[in-house]
Amino acid sequence: MKNRLHFAHLPTPVEDLPRLSATLKGPRLLVKRDDQTGLAFGGNKIRKLEYLMADAREQGADTLITAGAVQSNHCRQTVAAAARFGMGCILVLFGDPPDPPDGNHLLHYLLGAEVVFTHRDNVTVKLDEVFQAAQSQGRKPYLIPYGGSNTIGALGYVNAMLELAEQNIHPDWIVFPSSSGGTQAGMLVGARLSGFNGKILGISVDEPADQLKATIAKLATQLAESIGENRTFSPADIQVNDDYTGEGYAIMGDAEIEAIQLFAKREALLLDPVYTGRAAAGLIDLIRKGFFEATDTVLFWHTGGGPALFAGKYQTHLLG
Numbered sequence: 001m002k003n004r005l006h007f008a009h010l011p012t013p014v015e016d017l018p019r020l021s022a023t024l025k026g027p028r029l030l031v032k033r034d035d036q037t038g039l040a041f042g043g044n045k046i047r048k049l050e051y052l053m054a055d056a057r058e059q060g061a062d063t064l065i066t067a068g069a070v071q072s073n074h075c076r077q078t079v080a081a082a083a084r085f086g087m088g089c090i091l092v093l094f095g096d097p098p099d100p101p102d103g104n105h106l107l108h109y110l111l112g113a114e115v116v117f118t119h120r121d122n123v124t125v126k127l128d129e130v131f132q133a134a135q136s137q138g139r140k141p142y143l144i145p146y147g148g149s150n151t152i153g154a155l156g157y158v159n160a161m162l163e164l165a166e167q168n169i170h171p172d173w174i175v176f177p178s179s180s181g182g183t184q185a186g187m188l189v190g191a192r193l194s195g196f197n198g199k200i201l202g203i204s205v206d207e208p209a210d211q212l213k214a215t216i217a218k219l220a221t222q223l224a225e226s227i228g229e230n231r232t233f234s235p236a237d238i239q240v241n242d243d244y245t246g247e248g249y250a251i252m253g254d255a256e257i258e259a260i261q262l263f264a265k266r267e268a269l270l271l272d273p274v275y276t277g278r279a280a281a282g283l284i285d286l287i288r289k290g291f292f293e294a295t296d297t298v299l300f301w302h303t304g305g306g307p308a309l310f311a312g313k314y315q316t317h318l319l320g
């Protein structure tokens, strides 16, 4: 496998959720605490960045460039990694900038990002422009795609599945939010390596299932190839549920609010409005619908995102 820098706090703990399970009259519930990967409030991108940073360093980069929404966890974790290794970081962001900056966006500035705003449809063009400009200033930029989801970043979740096996945790289901696909692709390839035989169910955050499955299948196939595993993945091999995308990306509805309140009050677990709140809302609904067997063990993989709780646009809704 590719080189990796070690800065994440690993292994992340796995904890039981007995009060939540009792409240929902559901199966045994566990949580894997990737909200606790360390480095500037942590999250799933830290695992990916251990590999991406190693690659950036090998290429002699001095500046990371990436893109995301204004409350992007990925951008916050990327600029944190840049700070930690003495690199610069340029973020291309889209969405309405909060004034004053709050949530992840406050941390973007605090961690030292150079921020450029553009329209969502113009991100690719803007990234290219920023990359060229950095080069012409004599900098050595390194481009990280949305969510760190390429064959290098996804190695973080190959490794995460090996870590879970090492912890001797063998759930029947893993449930988590899936968006740019790197987490799920990494888990699928990692499951193959670790001999995991439970099911891996991504709750789509914003895309139709067909589209997301195609993205994941392609990335998982390339990822397997990149580490010499002769295995292809087709969309039929991938489980994605898109019943919970609600009103769209980053729009917190009643289901997310209920999930955030329930996890907080029953287990003191803090979810986020965009990703884990949505996936937890899906998990709660699936439990209520009797989707899981009473004898199942279901592991909710907490991917982080907590700082978005402190974005002003969500705060009043969360107190209802």
Ligand SMILES: *Cc1c(COP(=O)(O)O)cnc(C)c1O
Residues within 6 Å of the ligand: 043, 044, 045, 073, 074, 147, 149, 177, 178, 179, 180, 181, 182, 183, 184, 272, 275, 276, 303, 304, 305
């Ligand atoms: C980025 C992110 C995800 C989605 O991970 P992908 O690898 O992009 O599918 C899930 N949860 C949180 C909190 C995230 O920041």
